[in-house]
Amino acid sequence: MVAIYPINLDGVEVRRSGKCLLGPLDLTLAPEGFTIVMGPNGAGKSTLLKTLHGMERVRGGTRTWAVPETEALKRQAFVFQTPVVMRRTVLDNVAYPLTLRGLSKREAQAAAQGWLSVVGLSKAAAQRASDLSGGERQKMALARALITEPEVLLLDEPCANLDGQATREIESLLLDAHKNGMRIVMATHDHGQARRLASEVLFLHKGKLLEQTPAPQFFETPQTPEAKAFIAGDIVA
Numbered sequence: 449m450v451a452i453y454p455i456n457l458d459g460v461e462v463r464r465s466g467k468c469l470l471g472p473l474d475l476t477l478a479p480e481g482f483t484i485v486m487g488p489n490g491a492g493k494s495t496l497l498k499t500l501h502g503m504e505r506v507r508g509g510t511r512t513w514a515v516p517e518t519e520a521l522k523r524q525a526f527v528f529q530t531p532v533v534m535r536r537t538v539l540d541n542v543a544y545p546l547t548l549r550g551l552s553k554r555e556a557q558a559a560a561q562g563w564l565s566v567v568g569l570s571k572a573a574a575q576r577a578s579d580l581s582g583g584e585r586q587k588m589a590l591a592r593a594l595i596t597e598p599e600v601l602l603l604d605e606p607c608a609n610l611d612g613q614a615t616r617e618i619e620s621l622l623l624d625a626h627k628n629g630m631r632i633v634m635a636t637h638d639h640g641q642a643r644r645l646a647s648e649v650l651f652l653h654k655g656k657l658l659e660q661t662p663a664p665q666f667f668e669t670p671q672t673p674e675a676k677a678f679i680a681g682d683i684v685a
């Protein structure tokens with residue numbers, strides 16, 4: 449099977465009500481890596497992730513994968529900052545993507561049990577998902593994304609509402625997934641988290657991609673004054 453990457457954005461622009469939210473932007477995401485998307489509030493991080501997942505209409509330029517878009521999108525998964533929680537059990541929330549793909553309920557639930565064990569939620573399987581804590585909900589959302597074995601996992605600030613321990617647990621799951629070959633692209637505000645996870649950093653400012661830089665280089669010797677100010681914790685003009 450042909451891999452879906454590289455993913456290429458070529459002159460891509462996203463507009464709403466006449467306002468340019470993103471771009472024009474050129475970007476190639478190589479097959480390997482843990483890409484962290486950084487930038488000040490409103491820089492366009494969520495918009496970029498949604499663009500990469502086909503959730504934003506591209507007004508200019510092209511967005512391509514190594515396979516046709518409809519196929520590529522089925523082989524990606526997205527985790528939101530606030531997890532989507534369906535009014536079902538935890539087990540059925542995690543099994544859901546597989547039932548959508550035509551697996552029997554029994555097969556889907558068996559796979560879901562496996563992923564709940566990976567994320568440490570086995571005991572909550574029969575619980576209503578709405579009763580989970582914030583950290584548990586995010587682990588459930590991660591299991592629901594991982595169950596489809598995506599080639600690319602996109603995450604938008606998945607730990608923004610979590611405490612230190614839950615954050616570290618999610619990070620450890622992501623590092624394991626990455627070690628097992630998953631391509632990850634994730635937005636975060638947390639500089640410590642970015643340093644712990646990133647192999648490369650995309651730095652956005654005012655909808656423009658100012659840097660795509662290997663992580664150590666980005667943090668030690670950022671190329672643009674905006675990134676320098678951002679890393680120093682200054683206001684980015």
Ligand SMILES: Nc1ncnc2c1ncn2[C@@H]1O[C@H](COP(=O)(O)OP(=O)(O)OP(=O)(O)O)[C@@H](O)[C@H]1O
Pocket residue numbers: 464469487488489490491492493494495496
């Ligand atoms: N639905 C929308 N309609 C109009 N403008 C929008 C919409 N969604 C986002 N924007 C604008 O697009 C720009 C980029 O927003 P986006 O959410 O992608 O930034 P971000 O870097 O993820 O921000 P944050 O760090 O605050 O989450 C911002 O100026 C925002 O106000």
